[in-house]
Amino acid sequence: MRKCCLGNAWPKDGILGGGDALEGIGRCEVCGAVGRIRCGRCRVTFYCDVDHQQADWGSIHEQICPLLVPIRTPLPFLPSEEERKRGAEQLEERKKQLTSLAQSRSQELVLDGKAAEAIPAALHALRFSTELYGPDSVQLVPAYLVLALASTGIGHLQEASKYLSQAEWIVLKTPDCSIAVQSKLQRGLGLLCVAKGNFEQALYHLANDIYLASSAFGLKSTEISGGYFHMANIFLHQDKMDIANSLYAEVTSIWHAFLLKSVQAQEQILKSQPEMSLLSQEREGSEGRMTRAQKAEAFQVLSAVLDIREQTLKQQPEETARVLHTLAMLHYLNMDFPRAHKVGLKALDLLKQLPQQESLETIDHLLKLINSSTK
Numbered sequence: 001m002r003k004c005c006l007g008n009a010w011p012k013d014g015i016l017g018g019g020d021a022l023e024g025i026g027r028c029e030v031c032g033a034v035g036r037i038r039c040g041r042c043r044v045t046f047y048c049d050v051d052h053q054q055a056d057w058g059s060i061h062e063q064i065c066p067l068l069v070p071i072r073t074p075l076p077f078l079p080s081e082e083e084r085k086r087g088a089e090q091l092e093e094r095k096k097q098l099t100s101l102a103q104s105r106s107q108e109l110v111l112d113g114k115a116a117e118a119i120p121a122a123l124h125a126l127r128f129s130t131e132l133y134g135p136d137s138v139q140l141v142p143a144y145l146v147l148a149l150a151s152t153g154i155g156h157l158q159e160a161s162k163y164l165s166q167a168e169w170i171v172l173k174t175p176d177c178s179i180a181v182q183s184k185l186q187r188g189l190g191l192l193c194v195a196k197g198n199f200e201q202a203l204y205h206l207a208n209d210i211y212l213a214s215s216a217f218g219l220k221s222t223e224i225s226g227g228y229f230h231m232a233n234i235f236l237h238q239d240k241m242d243i244a245n246s247l248y249a250e251v252t253s254i255w256h257a258f259l260l261k262s263v264q265a266q267e268q269i270l271k272s273q274p275e276m277s278l279l280s281q282e283r284e285g286s287e288g289r290m291t292r293a294q295k296a297e298a299f300q301v302l303s304a305v306l307d308i309r310e311q312t313l314k315q316q317p318e319e320t321a322r323v324l325h326t327l328a329m330l331h332y333l334n335m336d337f338p339r340a341h342k343v344g345l346k347a348l349d350l351l352k353q354l355p356q357q358e359s360l361e362t363i364d365h366l367l368k369l370i371n372s373s374t375k
Contacts, residue, residue: 029056030120041065044072059120060105064098071095092132099128104293106146111296115153122146138174141167141181145188152195160192180223183212187227199234206231222294225254229301236308245316248305252323255298259329260362262290266333267369295334302327321350325363332370341370 026035026046035046037053042065047053071094102124109118126143133139144167151160167185171177190205210227217223232247290298302323309320324347331340344367351360 028052029061030123039065042068042072044068055117056120059109059117060102060124061120063105064101064124067094067098071098095128095132099125099132102128103142103146104291106143106150107293108296110146110149110153111293111300113153113300115150118146118150118153122150136170136173138170138177138181141170141177141185144170145184148188149191152192155195157192157195160195164188164192179212179216183209183216183223183227186212187230190227190230194230194234199238202234203231206234220254220257222254222258222298225251225301226297228254229304241312245312245319248308249319251301252305252319252326255302255330256322256326259298259326259333262333263329263366263369290333295330298330302330317350317354318356321347321354321359324350325359325366328363328366328370332366332373335373337370337374341367341374344370 026038027033028035028048029045030052031048033048035048037047037050039045039047039053039061045056045061045065045068047056071091102121106118106121106125109115109121122143126140126147129137129140129143144163148160148163148167151157151163164185167188171182171185186205186209190202190209193199193202193205206227210224210231213221213224213227228247229251232244232251235241235244235247306320306323306327309316309323324343328340328344328347331337331343334340344363348360348363348367351363
């Protein structure tokens with residue numbers, strides 16, 4: 001049995017195994033080969049071997065296992081046209097929900113640095129998008145882009161190039177393709193160039209990413225922060241520290257402003273509904289709340305910037321304190337109050353050592369919010 005590189009999460013109860021060893025029934029969910037093993041739970045999903053079964057489980061299958069049953073079970077005979085139409089509409093809606101879930105999950109895994117684990121989830125997103133919209137639809141581009149990022153992350157650059165070429169071809173043949181999608185394509189092309197060591201071409205694509213994202217979302221939007229961050233990493237690699245530092249500062253400034261508004265919005269909600277805690281608000285959901293993918297990106301970028309700030313020989317304590325404050329707000333919104341308190345205190349202690357202490361009051365207020373949330 002070959003060793004799979006796609007992931008190693010596995011259900012502790014072993015319910016996937018056991019396995020129905022089925023000759024020639026179905027196709028492997030991960031690679032498309034003949035499926036000889038069937039999931040013991042949903043019984044509608046097949047794999048060529050245990051490694052691919054294991055990879056799919058850790059990536060997405062554990063979350064969507066029961067949801068696949070109505071998708072892959074033939075519809076019963078319905079006598080009336082109205083019932084058949086309703087059944088087809090329900091099937092389409094379920095596929096849309098699964099596509100969204102798989103796309104979000106794959107993005108989150110890539111941003112968490114789990115590129116290999118992201119691939120099965122992204123393949124699900126691509127598969128369902130193709131079934132819903134056809135093989136040439138612009139709706140497939142997000143899945144292709146995540147597959148390219150994940151392939152780049154595990155060093156499969158030829159595969160990444162193929163996925164990006166497919167995404168680029170679809171974008172070029174779609175005149176009304178959104179600027180947001182074009183921006184993400186440019187970032188994917190830029191990161192592939194970085195992986196290949198072609199930094200000048202990478203900067204070209206990342207500059208296009210920033211231009212397009214700023215046109216679609218504004219000059220201070222979080223959507224452009226990733227472009228700045230990856231450009232900064234290139235300049236850091238080239239020992240152009242002044243440029244890198246200015247770009248890292250811009251990344252921090254964007255997330256600081258965004259998270260400050262988010263914290264203030266949360267505070268207003270809690271003031272207007274004092275009986276509602278952050279936890280209950282999270283359960284009920286709230287309009288404008290950060291998505292899991294947004295949080296994953298914010299944690300990835302800000303944690304990296306903090307590491308760079310703390311390791312740089314020429315310390316910039318004001319910028320380091322700003323990153324710490326931003327991370328403390330992010331932990332607070334993520335309801336990790338112990339970590340938010342620890343990081344917030346670190347930011348406060350650092351600011352107290354500086355001659356200018358304009359942000360002390362803001363951080364002190366955040367610490368009070370954190371303390372009140374733990375009572």
